[in-house]
Amino acid sequence: MKDLLCDGFQETVNDLLVRHRSILDVASKLQESDARINRAVAKAVTTCGCIAVEAKKQRVPTDASFRDLKAFMDTHLNGKLCEHCRETLETEIGNHLFYLAAMCNLLDLNLYDVLIKEQDRLSALGPYHFS
Secondary structure, eight states, X not given: OOOHHHHHHHHHHHHHOOTTOSHHHHHXXXXXXXXXXXXXXXXXXXXXXXXXXOOOOOOOOTTOOGGGHHHHOOXXXXXXXXXXXXXXXXXXXXXXXXXXXXXXXXXTOOHHHHHHHHHHHHHXXXXXXXX
8 A cells, every 4th residue: 555645645745846847847846855954954954054074984894793882972063953943854855755755756756655665675785785
């Protein structure tokens, strides 16, 4: 059974997307929404200061197993998003999902099916998926 939330979202996007129906419009809006997410993260760091980035070389013991790697990998983030920055990021990620669903609609792809296939690939390939 297909996920009603995902399918419903994709159908709603299809109903609402009127102005930017060209694949070129959707592709550029998807890229723009990605940039807006990155900008919102940057503003949370540089303008608000609710989170900070403290990046340094990842230190992993040479004898660490692959299963242990996650324990040694740092996100380089300190702090927690304030309510304003959280709302901004949720909005920007929501916009990104809108244009991702729009891209799926134009290409006759089902977003839920794409999610399921990716979940299956992740499950099958496990840690070797991103190698």
